[in-house]
Amino acid sequence: MVTRTALAAVAGLASLALVGQGGAISPLEWDAGPLTVSALPRIVQTAHRGGAREVPENSMSGLVAAYERGTAQVLDLDTRMLRDGTMVVMHDATLNRTTYMGGPVDALDRRDWEGVRLRPGDGLPGSWRSERPPTLAEVLDRFGGRTVLILEAKDPRSLPTLAAMIRSRGLTRSVLVNSNHPAVARRAHRMGLVSQLWRSARQMRTDRPERWRSFVDVLDVDHKARDRDLVRAVRSGIPRVWAHTVATPAERDRALALGCDGIITDAPGRLARAGGQRAAGPRGARP
Known part of the structure; x- marks a missing residue:
């Protein structure tokens, strides 16, 4: 295993949940200026x-809980386009897994x-009510400028709509547009x-990620990949390389030791409470 990279700021992940007056949980603000991607700390969670092992995935109540708990600096969600062009928050192409309905999302x-009503997953801690999955406009209007957001564009054809929604709210520096396709990442970059x-x-x-450095701002890599x-x-x-989808402190610590400077997790609260160990040696140099 490569150990040249220090686990700098891992200990800080344990202190992300800040208790305010009266025991209320307050979100962590990591910078005095605007909450933009460039203002993120060195190690990002x-x-x-929204933290799918702790809250109902892609739900407004789950995103609000993740934000208010302060255990992550970035909220990730998935976007899809309805047949009339409305952008909604949903991972799957069908409603079957996460709602009480069935059928394709883009037929609505x-x-x-x-x-549509979400079906909270079995085994989630706490008590969660059924609710309508949010539209993307609702999420952007609630969290835009208050935290950094990742929008995974499940429908590449929706990219112009996403761009217009982000631009109209002045959020081009605080929203990441995510995809598994280099061509989509290039298009997003060209759209500003x-x-x-x-x-x-x-x-x-078989990837050669150096080919993407002119148009990819964050590379999101599978933590199960070879060292x-x-x-x-x-x-x-x-500029930034984050590991997904991390579930345990050991998985996090390995990714950070290998030089990743962020992790994407379904259990942000668990990892924030777990803390981490600081590895010896300097952080691995990057070009």
């Missing part, structure tokens, strides 16, 4: 789908969406958006 329009590209462990075996593939990503020249 992202709540994947905005009026239909009003009748902050681009993120995610890659699976299998893809990373040498993670190190190649870290040394690619891409």
Whole structure:
């Protein structure tokens, strides 16, 4: 295992949940200026789908809880387009897994969406009510400028709509647009958006990430990838390299030791409470 990279600021992840007056949880603010991608700390923790092992994924109540708990600096969510062009927050192409309904998401329009209700997953801590999954406009209006957001564009055809929604709210520097496709990341970059590209462990075996450094702002890599593939990503020249989808402190610590400077997790609260160990040696150099 490569150990050249220090786990700088890992201990800080344990203190992200700040208790305010009267025991209320207050979100952590890491910079006095605007909450933009460039203002993020050196080591970043992202709540994947709001933290899907702790809250109902891609729900407004889950995103609010993740934000108020302060255990992540970035909120991640998935976006899809309805048949009338409305952008909504949903991971799957169908409603079957996470709602009480079935059928394809893109067969619905905005009026239909009003009748959709999420089904909270079994085993989530706490008590969660059924609710309508949010539209993207609702999420941007609630969190835009208050925290950094990742929007995974599940429908590449929606990119112009996403760009217009982000621009009209003045959020081009605080929203990452994510995709598994380098061509989509390139298009997002050309539109003036902050681009993120995610890659699976299998893809990373043959990827040459240095080819993407001119248009990818964050490379989102599978933590299950081989050590040498993670190190190649870290040394690619891409400004930030984050590991997904991390579930345990050991997985987090390995990714950070190999040089990743962020993790994407379904359990941000658990990892924030767990803390971490600081590895010896300097942080691995990047081009």
